Amino acid sequence: MAFSIPNFSSNKSNVRPIIQLEGVSKSYTIEHASIVALNEVSLTIYPGEFVAVTGASGSGKSTLMALIGCLDRPDTGDINLDGEPVGHINDERIATLRNRRIGFIFQSFNLIPRLTTLQNVELPMVYAGTPPLKRRRHAMIALQIVGMQQRAQHTPTQLSGGQQQRVAIARALVNNPDIILADEPTGSLDAGNVDEVMKLLSQLNKNGKTIVIVTHDMQVANYAQRTLYMRDGTIISDIRR
């Protein structure tokens, strides 16, 4: 996995943003009350960045994540992934984008309980139409990267939280996406596993993946080179280190 890591210390007008939001708003209706989750958010992320999004719960960080990950659509505004506008394209194309360009990591791991580790990791490739033998090979490589190849035939319930999250990372990697989105990936882990998972993500970032991570844990946010603070549906600070 050889990727050239772009230099993003200066103005990057010559590099195409991998994630770009322009005046994106999103509100939800809960029991007849409309709640503005995102209010006119604009954001540009370049390939190879490691961005942490922090803020209190309800500040809109998870909504931001869902919109970047094409799990939801904005009410207004434009979202571009690698130059492709994704806010209003059809479901089939969006599914393909999620499948090929994005790897998701969740707080609660979200492995499918009755499938084995290997089957869970193979699943994105099943939806990509990858032939079975190739699928097996790539899944084993991904499990090797996260150090879980010995647990290929275990089911999620037989694994610890840290192990499950490593399997989930392998699943996120297996279709070789450019973007890894992690929503509170350490929220359900104990301290030792937090460190391990974050080191893994840092390593992936060093290998060229663009990583966006939502967290309210400042120590976790410190792994990133860029931290966004959100409040009431807007980004109130954007700090690069």
Place this chain on the structure above:
Amino acid sequence: MRTAADWKEYLGESLAQAMLALKDNRQRTLMSIIGVAVGIAAVMSVGIVSQGGRQYIFSELESFGLKTLWVYRDRDQKNSLDLAREGSGITNEDYAALLTGGCCSTVARFSAVVYPMDWQASIKLGSLQVRANVEGVDTEYLNINNDQVSQGRPFSTEDIKRRQAVVLIGESVRKSLFNNHPLPVGKTLRIGETQFTVIGLLKEKRRDFLTSMGATQEFDVNNRVLIPYTLFQQMLGIQEIQTLQAEVLDQKKINPGIAEIQDFLSKQHRGRYKYRADSMLEWTQTANRIVYGITFIGVLAASVALFVGGIGIMNIMSTAVIERTREIGIRMAIGAKRKDILWQFLIEAALISLIGGLLGLLLGAGVLVILARWTGFPLQADAVLILLALLVAVGVGLASGFYPARRAAGMNPVDALRYE
């Protein structure tokens, strides 16, 4: 595109899912499976019974000849002057004219049938005596009536021409007179005062169904003796034919055939007589109605059972979709298209239904064994019907799984992922 191996995996996973659904909602799933099973058993039974019953009934109708018709003088005329006229309205000259052609392009063959007023006569063998139906017939009679000679020989044209005293006897007559002599050919018996030589035995005919329907009017087809019509006319001292039997070229020509013969006879006698005709047409129609009736009732019963089963499957699948909302969200997040989700649940529903279908085949087979034993119908399942029943099962599964599957496929991924 998915490869065959993918589909195998798809099906394998769906089967595992279906089994899980079975385990989780045991009662509901079981009820649905039973519903489908009963429906499929009904579909199968109906198919086989209507098919087997049809064969059974039509084989009896065949024993009369489906292309056969009977023409005779109409004696129910209202006009008393017409009734007062003597005779059967069909003379030997008419018959000769018919045989030499010039009439009736739709008719393949004719046979004269001569019989006494009360049909029956005493048949004597030594001291034994039985009453049997005696018919004087021509050579084509056996062909027209689908009669077969199981021993001996049929009538020759010489027998007819020379008024030979030869007789073909039915199975009931043989049993009454020759019970201890299974080979009656060559024996002599007496009809009235005339000695006859038995030249053959008529093969037994089965008419249980038609007799039970009242179609044979107490006429026992196996209690029948046949002699040359020429000789019978001589014995009775008549020059006429009571009934003209004919076979038309094919079943569709029955009504034209009747019209042709009636026209011909009317012309021969310058309208002095009116004629009636019978054919098996009415009976084939009745038989068809019975078969369709059975089929209709059965299909109705099957539909109700399948509907109940289908509702059950819809219920199970709806529950499964809700219980697995989060899983649906995960699958969408990692790239499942809506149609992938749709198919996943459709296949699951179809598999549950198919399990019901397979059980239904076993159930249906059991029902048929009992039915076959009870009715004596020769009932058999063929591969086409089994395939059809399984297709129906899969169809019910797909139809009842469609609504829940569509709901699963239509979920918003972000909401599905947040579902607790």
